[in-house]
Amino acid sequence: MKRIILIGFMGCGKTSVGKRLAHSQKLPFVDMDEKIVERLGMPITEIFARYGETYFREIETQVLHQLMSQTENCVISAGGGVPMQQQNRIYMKEHGLVIYLKAAVDTLVDRLQDDTSRPMLHGGDLRAKIIALQSARTPVYEAISDIQVDTDGKELGQIVREIHNILAKK
């Protein structure tokens, strides 16, 4: 069984790294957010606007459970909030290898500046929002991960190669 789960803050590159990593590992790639959008037939901003965050988190947990029980060999990009629920952490630890993609606040502000697709960052000052959310989440990301990779100032190919090399030694 080879189930690789990428975690980290919004904008840290889970989807782009995940796609490339999946290719280099010859595994299928699964994006949790995409599964949620498919399941509910609407974009994440609309799910939040119509049903609220609590509902989104319930669906997120259901999708995670389904993936952990149905899809064995794959690379999964987990939404930034997934590790914040204890039951999700237990599932991820039990069923996969968790890789944390680390990114500094400046990198995230840069990447998320023009983004409108993440309701957790809507309204108010983007940097302040990132700092507040990141400080609550970083200890959780660190505690749950098996591998941590710095992404700041690195090109996609370099990040993927680093992960590939770490996995080859495991």
Ligand code: S3P
């Ligand atoms: C969220 C992250 C998003 C998406 C939703 C909530 C979060 O996924 O699941 O907007 O709470 O961090 P990405 O981390 O892939 O952007």
